Amino acid sequence: xxxxxxxxxxxxxxxxxxxxVSAALERRVLADFDRIATRWTPGRLLRRAMDAVWPGAPLxxxxxxxxxxxxxxxxxxxxxxxxxxxxxxxxxxxxxxxxPGSFDIGQET
Numbered sequence: 001x002x003x004x005x006x007x008x009x010x011x012x013x014x015x016x017x018x019x020x021v022s023a024a025l026e027r028r029v030l031a032d033f034d035r036i037a038t039r040w041t042p043g044r045l046l047r048r049a050m051d052a053v054w055p056g057a058p059l060x061x062x063x064x065x066x067x068x069x070x071x072x073x074x075x076x077x078x079x080x081x082x083x084x085x086x087x088x089x090x091x092x093x094x095x096x097x098x099x100p101g102s103f104d105i106g107q108e109t
Contacts, residue, residue: 054062
């Protein structure tokens with residue numbers, strides 16, 4: 001805009017009348033601000049999830065606990081020998097969950 005345009009707009013705004021705002025409109029506008037402030041956001045959703053797991057903790061504590069548990073799980077998975085699954089289920093090093101069920105339908109206990 002040129003300076004002439006700025007001066008014309010300033011003059012136009014100076015001559016404009018003030019419009020009174022009703023109390024109902026003011027309350028509605030302020031209520032909308034409160035509604036928007038309580039609207040969920042990804043950050044608020046993350047904070048609620050963290051508070052459900054670890055109430056009142058700063059962000060780094062649950063994140064560090066998650067990373068630490070993932071590292072433990074990945075380390076355990078990397079260190080488990082793969083040969084155990086190929087062994088006989090009666091071998092002393094076999095995992096109980098890797099062995100097939102050893103029961104017979106007609107077997108009496």
